[in-house]
Amino acid sequence: MSAAVGAGADKQSADEQGVTGPKGFRAAGVAAGLKTSGLDVALVVNDGPRAAAAGVFTANRVKAAPVLWSQQVLRAGQVRAVVLNSGGANACTGPKGFQDTHATAEHVAAALGGIGAGDVAVCSTGLIGELLPMQKLLLGVDAAASALVADGGPAAAEAIMTTDTRPKTVVVGKDGWSVGGMAKGAGMLAPGMATMLSVLTTDAVAEPAVLDAALRAATRVSFDRIDSDGCMSTNDTVLLLASGASGVEPTAEELAAAITAACHDLAQQLLADAEGATKEAAIEVVGAASEDDAVEVGRAVARNNLVKTALFGNDPNWGRILAAVGTTAAAFEPDALDVSVNGVWVCKGGAAAEDRSSVDLSGRAVTIRIDLHAGTDEATIWTNDLSHGYVHENSAYST
Amino acid sequence: MSAAVGAGADKQSADEQGVTGPKGFRAAGVAAGLKTSGLDVALVVNDGPRAAAAGVFTANRVKAAPVLWSQQVLRAGQVRAVVLNSGGANACTGPKGFQDTHATAEHVAAALGGIGAGDVAVCSTGLIGELLPMQKLLLGVDAAASALVADGGPAAAEAIMTTDTRPKTVVVGKDGWSVGGMAKGAGMLAPGMATMLSVLTTDAVAEPAVLDAALRAATRVSFDRIDSDGCMSTNDTVLLLASGASGVEPTAEELAAAITAACHDLAQQLLADAEGATKEAAIEVVGAASEDDAVEVGRAVARNNLVKTALFGNDPNWGRILAAVGTTAAAFEPDALDVSVNGVWVCKGGAAAEDRSSVDLSGRAVTIRIDLHAGTDEATIWTNDLSHGYVHENSAYST
Known part of the structure; x- marks a missing residue:
C-alpha cells in the first residue's frame, strides 16, 4: 500500500x-x-x-x-x-x-x-x-x-x-x-x-x-x-x-x-504479526444495505471462535460462517446468502453449492466473501485465526 | 440443584x-x-x-x-x-x-x-x-x-x-x-x-x-x-x-x-462437558443499575478471549477483566470497579488491591465477582476457559 x-x-x-x-x-x-x-x-x-x-x-x-x-x-x-x-x-x-x-x-x-x-x-x-x-x-x-x-x-x-x-x-x-x-x-x-x-x-x-x-x-x-x-x-x-x-x-x-x-x-x-496467528483473513462483505451492515456482519464473522478455529484447521466450514452472520441485525434473507472461501462459492442461496474440497486453505492469506444480496454497500474486516499459538501466548502473558 | x-x-x-x-x-x-x-x-x-x-x-x-x-x-x-x-x-x-x-x-x-x-x-x-x-x-x-x-x-x-x-x-x-x-x-x-x-x-x-x-x-x-x-x-x-x-x-x-x-x-x-474446557467459571456481576447491565457485563467478560486464555493459564489477570467491562454500556465509573477472583479482591476502586499471588486457580471451578457499585441488581453468567483442547476439537470438527 x-x-x-x-x-x-x-x-x-x-x-x-x-x-x-x-x-x-x-x-x-x-x-x-x-x-x-x-x-x-x-x-x-x-x-x-x-x-x-x-x-x-x-x-x-x-x-x-x-x-x-x-x-x-x-x-x-x-x-x-x-x-x-x-x-x-x-x-x-x-x-x-x-x-x-x-x-x-x-x-x-x-x-x-x-x-x-x-x-x-x-x-x-x-x-x-x-x-x-x-x-x-x-x-x-x-x-x-x-x-x-x-x-x-x-x-x-x-x-x-x-x-x-x-x-x-x-x-x-x-x-x-x-x-x-x-x-x-x-x-x-x-x-x-x-x-x-x-x-x-x-x-x-x-x-x-x-x-x-x-x-x-x-x-x-x-x-x-x-x-x-x-x-x-x-x-x-x-x-x-x-x-x-x-x-x-x-x-x-x-x-x-x-x-x-x-x-x-x-x-x-x-x-x-498477531500473536500465534497462522492466517490473515479478509472478511469481505458485499451486497449490504449499508456500510454499517457490512461492518457488523464482517465483525461477527471475524470474532466467531468457531470460524477462527476452522481457519486454523484449514477447514472451509461455511456453516459456521452462516451461523455467525445469523447473529447480526443486518438486512438479509437467510436463503439468499452466498459465501465464497478463497474464490470457491461453497454456499449459494443459504445452502451448499460448489464442492468445499476444492477450497485451498494451505496459505496464510484467506479471503472470505459474503454476499448479503441486500444492497450495494460493502466493507472488509481483517482478522486472524484462533490457534494453539494464541492460546499459548495469552495463557502465559502475565505470569 | x-x-x-x-x-x-x-x-x-x-x-x-x-x-x-x-x-x-x-x-x-x-x-x-x-x-x-x-x-x-x-x-x-x-x-x-x-x-x-x-x-x-x-x-x-x-x-x-x-x-x-x-x-x-x-x-x-x-x-x-x-x-x-x-x-x-x-x-x-x-x-x-x-x-x-x-x-x-x-x-x-x-x-x-x-x-x-x-x-x-x-x-x-x-x-x-x-x-x-x-x-x-x-x-x-x-x-x-x-x-x-x-x-x-x-x-x-x-x-x-x-x-x-x-x-x-x-x-x-x-x-x-x-x-x-x-x-x-x-x-x-x-x-x-x-x-x-x-x-x-x-x-x-x-x-x-x-x-x-x-x-x-x-x-x-x-x-x-x-x-x-x-x-x-x-x-x-x-x-x-x-x-x-x-x-x-x-x-x-x-x-x-x-x-x-x-x-x-x-x-x-x-x-x-464443554469442548476442551479445563475450567467452569461463574462471572457474578453485582451492584448493577439493572439486571440487563449485569448480564451485559457478565457476557462481555465471559466472551473475552484474553480473559478466557488467562483462566486456562491459571492467571488472575484482572486487568483483562476490567478491559472487558470497559467495552460495555453498563452504568459504572471505571475508578469504582471492584473485582475478586476466587474470593481474593485483586482490584478495588479500579486499581490493584489484594495480592494476586494469593489467588488459587488450581481447581476447575472459578468465581469472578465484579462489583459495579452502580445499584443493587445482579446476574451470573457461566463460561469456560479457552484452551488448547477447544482449539484442537474445533479446528478438526468437520474435516
Whole structure:
C-alpha cells in the first residue's frame, strides 16, 4: 500500500525510517530496564516549524492514565513531543498512575526545554494494573532526550514493541512531502478505537482540524477494521503530528489519502504479526444495505471462535460462517446468502453449492466473501485465526 | 440443584431417567448409522392424557429446517412426539432440508399411529450444511418407534450426543409430580436462545400458556446465561411436554421453579462437558443499575478471549477483566470497579488491591465477582476457559 520514496532496498530502508521519514522530526529509542531486555522507551519530537496534531483513542471506558492525559493534551491541537514506553500499560493504576503520567510529561518537557508538559503526549503499553517503575522510566527519558537523532525512527519503533516479533514502520512519499509512521500491537487488537499504539508524522502543512478529520477517516477504514481477537485495549492511541517542514500544504483529500495508506499499511503489519496467528483473513462483505451492515456482519464473522478455529484447521466450514452472520441485525434473507472461501462459492442461496474440497486453505492469506444480496454497500474486516499459538501466548502473558 | 426422587445410587438412577422420569412418557434411542458409531436417533412420546407443550428456539436468524418446522408445531401448544437426531444439523440445506424435516415428522406420525405430523416436533444436531441421509433416518425412526419403553430416557439422552462425552439428564421430583429432562451440547453454547437441544417433560397438569411462561422464565436464567464460546447455534431448541399423568396441577410458580431447577442442572452439565474446557467459571456481576447491565457485563467478560486464555493459564489477570467491562454500556465509573477472583479482591476502586499471588486457580471451578457499585441488581453468567483442547476439537470438527 505504501508508495515508497525509493524502490527495492531503498524502499525498505525508507519505510524503516517511520516517524523520522518526514522532515522536521527527531526520534530515539533506549533501554531503560522496564522490560527484561531490549529497548523500551521511545521519544518522538516535532521540531516544527509547526506543531499541529490530532489523536484517536480507545473507545474502552476503562482508559489508561496516559490515554486520559493525552486526550487532554490533544484538545489544544498541538503536540511537540510524544514519549512512549513498553513494559507497562499504566492502566487501572488509580490516581498514582495518572500522577506518574503527568510527571513523565513534565520530565520530557524539562529535558527538551522550551516546551511545557501540555505539549507532551504520553503512551504506555504492557501489562495492565501495575505502576510503572518511575525512576527507571525518567532515567530512560533523559537518555532518550540525549539520543534524539533525525534518523531515530527505527529505534523508536523497536522500543514500543511488546509481544511483537518485529517493529512496524511505514513511509508514504508524496510530491515534496510525506507521511511516516510506526505502530505496535500483536494482541488485544479490536475495533472501536485505533490500535495499540501508533504515531504518524507528516511534514505537510495542515491545521489541527484538517489533521483530525484525516486521521479519523483513516483509522475508521484501517485500524478500526482489523479485529484480531475481539479484545479492545485500555491504551489504544493513534497520534498524528505535522511539522510543516516541507512547506507544502496538500489538499485535505490528498492528506487523508496518504494517511489512510500509511494506516492501512501499518494495520496489515499488525495483523501479520498477531500473536500465534497462522492466517490473515479478509472478511469481505458485499451486497449490504449499508456500510454499517457490512461492518457488523464482517465483525461477527471475524470474532466467531468457531470460524477462527476452522481457519486454523484449514477447514472451509461455511456453516459456521452462516451461523455467525445469523447473529447480526443486518438486512438479509437467510436463503439468499452466498459465501465464497478463497474464490470457491461453497454456499449459494443459504445452502451448499460448489464442492468445499476444492477450497485451498494451505496459505496464510484467506479471503472470505459474503454476499448479503441486500444492497450495494460493502466493507472488509481483517482478522486472524484462533490457534494453539494464541492460546499459548495469552495463557502465559502475565505470569 | 435437582431435588432428587431418591438419594445416593437411587438419586443417580432416578436422574438418569431424564425424560421418562415423569409419568406418561416413553422414549427410545437407536443407532441408525447417521454417526460413524453409537446411538443417533431418539424418540420421545407423550402418552398423555394431555399433550400441552411449549418451546424456546435459537435467536439466530439462520435457523435450521427442524427449528422452522418445530416453531410451527409449537404454535398450537400441543406436541405428541419429539424425534431427534445427531449426526447432522439439517441447517443451511434449503427447501430440500425442510422437506426432509416434514417427511420425518410424517413418518413418525405414521409409525406411532393416531397422530398427525403437526403433533411431531423435530430436532437435529451435527454438522451444518449437509442434507441428512433420509433412508437411514427413516429406518431409524421405525426402529425407535418399535423400541419405545417407559424407561427409555437414558437411551434417548445418549442418542442426541455429538461431541458430548456423556449424556445429560435430570429429574426434579416434587410432591406427586416431577420434571424430567435431557440435553446435549458441548460447543456453540451461547445465549439469546436456549442451548443446543433439550427436551423437558412433566406429568403435571398445565395449560400451554403456563408452560410457555414457565419455560421462558427458566431458560432466561439458565441456558441463556451459559456462554461457553460466544457462538450461537442454528439449531438450539428447548421443548417442554406436559402429560398431565400425575393428575396434579401445581401453581404456575411451583411449576416454574421446578422447570428452572431442571434447566439450571442441565445447563451446568453442559458447561462441565464443554469442548476442551479445563475450567467452569461463574462471572457474578453485582451492584448493577439493572439486571440487563449485569448480564451485559457478565457476557462481555465471559466472551473475552484474553480473559478466557488467562483462566486456562491459571492467571488472575484482572486487568483483562476490567478491559472487558470497559467495552460495555453498563452504568459504572471505571475508578469504582471492584473485582475478586476466587474470593481474593485483586482490584478495588479500579486499581490493584489484594495480592494476586494469593489467588488459587488450581481447581476447575472459578468465581469472578465484579462489583459495579452502580445499584443493587445482579446476574451470573457461566463460561469456560479457552484452551488448547477447544482449539484442537474445533479446528478438526468437520474435516
